[in-house]
Amino acid sequence: MPDTLDATIDLPETEALLHRFVEDGVIPGGILAWGTVGGPVRYHAEGRLGYERGAAVDERSVFRIYSQTKPITGVAAMMLIEDGVIALDQPISEILPAFADMRVMEGDDPEVTRPAARPITVRHLLTHTGGFGMAGMTLGALYTKHGVAPGTRERVAGPGELPTPTSLAELGDRIAALPLATDPGTRFDYSVALDVLGLVIEVASGMPFETFLQRRVFEPLGMVDTGFLIRPDQVARFADLPEKKDGKWALADDASDSFYARPYYPAGGGGLVSTAQDYVRFATMLLNEGELDGVRVLKPETVRLARSNLLPEAVTHVDLPIGQTLSGVGFGAGMSVSLTRSERTGGMFDWPGDVPAGVFGWPGAAGTACWMDPERRFFLLYLAQYWPSWLNGAMRPDIVAAAYRDLERR
Template sequence: MPGIVAAIGQGDAPPTFISSGRISDDADARPAGPDSLWRIYSMTKPVTAMAAMMLVEEGRLELDQPISDFIPAFGNMRVLEAPDHSLASRPAKQAITVRHLLTHTSGLSYQFLGPKTLRQEYDRLGLLGGRADAAGRERQPSTLEGFADRVATLPLLAEPGTQWNYSVGIDILGRVIEVASGMPFDRFVQMRILDPLGMKSTYWTIPASAAGRLATNYAWVEGRRVPVDPGASSDWLRPNGVTYGGSGLVSSARDYDRFLQMLAGHGCVDGVRLLDRETVTLALSNLLPPGVQRIGEGTPDTTAAEGFGAGGWVYLTDVPQGVRAGTYGWFGAAGTIAFIDPETNVRVTVMVNYFPATKWPVHSDIVRTIYANSNQISGQHQIK
């Protein structure tokens, strides 16, 4: 990979930054470092989820509240009868709730996952739930409200609350946040999370003043590393029109560590409190509906992470020579990784940008390396 940055911290201590390489293969590219910018894609999801948990804490949302209270178009959903064969559907027996959106158990899907029949419909309606090329952008809804209303016209992959299916649910949650808070979703995130935490290098659209810090995104084509979104001309330098809560942010290792430190600090960091301790404990617990016992397609090498919290996996058991039960985190499509281990109070952010994210076993490698520094890590042991 051209460059990589890791931010690793424990307790209240500032993070240690470890970096190597540059932000692109260009001869004059800057060294990768704590303030380099990376497309974090689905690592946006935990940020959106915590924004929703703020509204839960304030009583403006409830976990088991139907989202049709905020988006009426979701009031009469239908469920596919034979997902692998046709779009024939029946009325849903349960309403989609806030909990379902937070945990990917809503029955919604993604344009690149699930059965072909449903994928084609998501594609036909321009429901990518993220940035697209020029042609794709013309087909996408121009507002988050329009996106949510259009998604609501499609049948569900499964009955709400019965299966884990990676989906645009966190994007829909952004619209719920808009309605519940009475302000645009991106403004709510900026005012309630990014600004209070001092996350000054986290953007929906990168300003010209920061453009030189953006890494190039790569893909492997026939064994060669090929730039697919050069930093100097990146699509993130232009407004997308819709700020998607499932994949829209660019951030730095320093900034995302700040977000993790807030979670590790039970909602508070350096005297700035964003969430009550009880709310963070709830958000980082297993929120899956009864009967849903395992997460699946769309995850990295996290086979032991059988639980799911607010926007991220939760390990329910210890992994031999690896993370501890209670570890919460998520990853991004271009290889970024972030997690916190409440038992050891360790937090980890890794920034890279390449497709596919599974090209290298970064997650398992870094977990093995960190935990190998102590035979029995506990809250009283320091990781060196």
């Protein structure tokens, strides 16, 4: 396969795979989008917006992208780094004083702690190495008790639990009052770090986080359907979120009465909705060194830094839940980057799997992902919706493996 690709790219095996997923009822519908910098964007959609919906999926269909939000938040932080407003290795306590005197758990008891060995920095937030946890993962029970449960729809606090925060400021105060799982800069723990980064951006920029993204990212790139809130004009295009319960499909989030019409706060770690049409513009900008359609949003050197391995020196590998270590993978600005050719491991969090060195991006919990290959200036976006996230664990790795087989055949 050549190092760079021409404008006309066919992915027949990948298209057939998506068709089979829909035909077999694995998902109600989904869409692929791919292309190269300077070339046309290709779309291939299959199926409907929900099992009980008649509307077909297309490039303007709206999806919950969950953790695919993280690269966007990471890029927003890189903008402030480029502006000189914040610095990569700046302690976040200089921006958020509540994080000045963090403590670390010495065992499993959150009451037994010691002072953190070093401050949490912007780099630590970008790379999940700040010592934080999140509901369902490291420190999950402690976070849930204090109402820190990003991604939970319509949460009802249980006995002895705090309600969910209703602003980034309140979220930050809750997290700052809790101990860390590890010293900052010593271990990768998938976490609420990008939600905290949203608060850093909000305070450092002097404007609400969602306003910053709108002015600095979405408007310049023409991302007209991306945001933390589903608008009334989008409801007819908004996909259902089906959930498998007792072998039957139910709705985890109904597009016609969605949690996304009333989110708790703008979650930089996983709160955005978007479309294939929008997200390909973000991907193309990153592959084109920070420029799209003559509009520059980042300098080339800033983009290259964002998609490089920013892990602290002490962190040599990326561990994901259920004990899986991703081989040959580093972490940049809210997204992974392949340091060597990555191989499939067979785990449900298999990412990226079967891709060359240099490929970067990140998936979302409800079935979305975007892979970007700077050597070939090629991107592949996949959007579908299903819940829980482990239901179709092999789907996204299968898609990317098929795409690279298609590319090898050219």
